[in-house]
Amino acid sequence: xxxxxxxxxxxxxxxxxxxxxxxxxxxxxxxxxxxxxxxxxxxxxxxxxxxxxxxxxxxxxxxxxxxxxxxxxxxxxxxxxxxxxxxxxxxxxxxxxxxxxxxxxxxxxxxxxxxxxxxxxxxxxxxxxxxxxxxxxxxxxxxxxxxxxxxxxxxxxxxxxxxxxxxxxxxxxxxxxxxxxxxxxxxxxxxxxxxxxxxxxxxxxxxxxxxxxxxxxxxxxxxxxxxxxxxxxxxxxxxxxxxxxxxxxxxxxxxxxxxxxxxxxxxxxxxxxxxxxxxxxxxxxxxxxxxxxxxxxxxxxxxxxxxxxxxxxxxxxxxxxxxxxxxxxxxxxxxxxxxxxxxxxxxxxxxxxxxxxxxxxxxxxxxxxxxxxxxxxxxxxxxxxxxxxxxxxxxxxxxxxxxxxxxxxxxxxxxxxxxxxxxxxxxxxxxxxxxxxxxxxxxxxxxxxxxxxxxxxxxxxxxxxxxxxxxxxxxxxxxxxxxxxxxxxxxxx
Ligand SMILES: Nc1nc2c(ncn2[C@@H]2O[C@H](COP(=O)(O)OP(=O)(O)OP(=O)(O)O)[C@@H](O)[C@H]2O)c(=O)[nH]1
Ligand SMILES: [Mg+2]
Numbered sequence: 001x002x003x004x005x006x007x008x009x010x011x012x013x014x015x016x017x018x019x020x021x022x023x024x025x026x027x028x029x030x031x032x033x034x035x036x037x038x039x040x041x042x043x044x045x046x047x048x049x050x051x052x053x054x055x056x057x058x059x060x061x062x063x064x065x066x067x068x069x070x071x072x073x074x075x076x077x078x079x080x081x082x083x084x085x086x087x088x089x090x091x092x093x094x095x096x097x098x099x100x101x102x103x104x105x106x107x108x109x110x111x112x113x114x115x116x117x118x119x120x121x122x123x124x125x126x127x128x129x130x131x132x133x134x135x136x137x138x139x140x141x142x143x144x145x146x147x148x149x150x151x152x153x154x155x156x157x158x159x160x161x162x163x164x165x166x167x168x169x170x171x172x173x174x175x176x177x178x179x180x181x182x183x184x185x186x187x188x189x190x191x192x193x194x195x196x197x198x199x200x201x202x203x204x205x206x207x208x209x210x211x212x213x214x215x216x217x218x219x220x221x222x223x224x225x226x227x228x229x230x231x232x233x234x235x236x237x238x239x240x241x242x243x244x245x246x247x248x249x250x251x252x253x254x255x256x257x258x259x260x261x262x263x264x265x266x267x268x269x270x271x272x273x274x275x276x277x278x279x280x281x282x283x284x285x286x287x288x289x290x291x292x293x294x295x296x297x298x299x300x301x302x303x304x305x306x307x308x309x310x311x312x313x314x315x316x317x318x319x320x321x322x323x324x325x326x327x328x329x330x331x332x333x334x335x336x337x338x339x340x341x342x343x344x345x346x347x348x349x350x351x352x353x354x355x356x357x358x359x360x361x362x363x364x365x366x367x368x369x370x371x372x373x374x375x376x377x378x379x380x381x382x383x384x385x386x387x388x389x390x391x392x393x394x395x396x397x398x399x400x401x402x403x404x405x406x407x408x409x410x411x412x413x414x415x416x417x418x419x420x421x422x423x424x425x426x427x428x429x430x431x432x433x434x435x436x437x438x439x440x441x442x443x444x445x446x447x448x449x450x451x452x453x454x455x456x457x458x459x460x461x462x463x464x465x466x467x468x469x470x471x472x473x474x475x476x477x478x479x480x481x482x483x484x485x486x487x488x489x490x491x492x493x
């Protein structure tokens with residue numbers, strides 16, 4: 001995702017490194033490179049202008065120019081401005097009503113039907129089984145396509161044979177959902193062009209008659225500024241609640257992703273990163289900015305890892321971890337899931353210090369990661385049940401026996417045990433923590449793993465302690481005071 005934008009920004013930051021005393025001229029050159037990389041990524045001109053104006057204003061201040069590491073300061077400023085550009089966004093769906101209706105709309109082929117399935121799967125993971133509604137009566141195969149997706153994930157699909165009016169289909173589906181206490185209904189509408197008056201009017205009528213709680217526009221991220229323009233047109237007609245940008249696994253340059261919110265005022269809420277129904281990510285501006293800057297996104301990584309194990313398994317593991325138990329059997333479960341071809345490349349994209357996924361993919365392809373994972377599973381399989389539960393009994397003699405059984409060298413067994421210890425520490429260390437604590441811990445890990453050589457700012461390490469309400473208030477006040485002072489200074493400059 002966004003290789004060229006990442007490379008361009010990295011080049012800009014690098015150009016400021018090791019300059020000794022930085023001049024305003026050096027900084028202006030660096031900023032020009034930031035601007036160019038955004039233009040190359042097909043970000044809308046208006047967005048680039050406004051973004052660069054905010055970044056330049058801060059970057060050309062004395063505080064940055066005289067700083068010990070100006071390039072780190074610039075990364076910090078760009079990061080903050082990217083977050084502002086992409087958000088704020090509230091991705092959570094709140095289902096307050098008895099029946100909550102989500103309507104999906106968008107251009108032909110943007111990914112609506114696939115995304116209906118992806119959203120249904122996401123809700124299922126949260127314990128809600130939605131009703132999918134085949135309201136695309138334009139394309140003959142559309143109804144079957146939704147049924148196939150519904151069967152695949154075990155979600156019911158409502159459709160009517162021979163009915164020509166999508167408004168009727170939607171109304172009947174909602175009535176059925178009410179009668180059957182189904183909390184969420186997802187309407188898969190037909191693809192249409194915003195200039196197609198008749199079809200747009202049909203969509204407006206569904207909107208008025210069925211009154212969806214959420215209108216989501218699905219746009220194809222590969223189509224660049226066309227995606228942004230279509231978002232504007234659909235928003236004028238329907239008042240969108242959010243955008244879902246698909247196909248970001250392709251060679252999308254990032255322009256549409258960075259422009260949509262600024263140009264249309266509608267935030268991106270989810271992104272599609274592949275054809276598989278698991279390939280939907282909740283959009284978090286902080287995580288995305290961090291990924292664009294090569295700083296990784298630990299929360300997205302954990303989210304992806306969680307998708308690999310089913311709910312029951314997760315619950316079982318959580319209980320074990322809270323008791324401080326993490327055995328080689330658990331480790332084996334993880335290894336086996338991670339051995340899926342292509343999965344490691346995806347996971348690596350979330351890790352800090354890995355801005356250039358092109359190189360990483362090549363490296364991983366060459367190093368046959370999934371083969372290595374499978375070998376690890378083989379090593380664990382040649383251990384006895386006792387050894388798997390308590391690996392401390394594995395002495396040199398046992399190591400040799402295990403290695404022989406798995407057809408590997410003895411040192412491989414040693415390495416596996418070392419990796420297992422490391423993972424056990426992390427897993428049991430985080431067990432029982434609340435979501436906020438976990439997030440903090442993860443940010444700590446992320447900060448620790450950041451590659452300082454890549455010129456990324458060091459994040460102050462959190463003590464992991466929870467702040468009291470009083471401390472939080474105090475911090476907030478201090479932050480506001482600092483902000484006020486900064487604003488005042490900027491005005492007087
Ligand atoms: N690579 C990739 N392909 C996707 C993604 N989302 C959807 N697709 C593919 O895009 C194609 C079109 O997807 P659909 O879900 O049928 O699109 P649609 O908007 O419902 O199309 P119409 O109903 O014809 O308007 C399919 O081949 C999908 O597999 C994604 O995030 N990544
Ligand atoms: Mg469709």
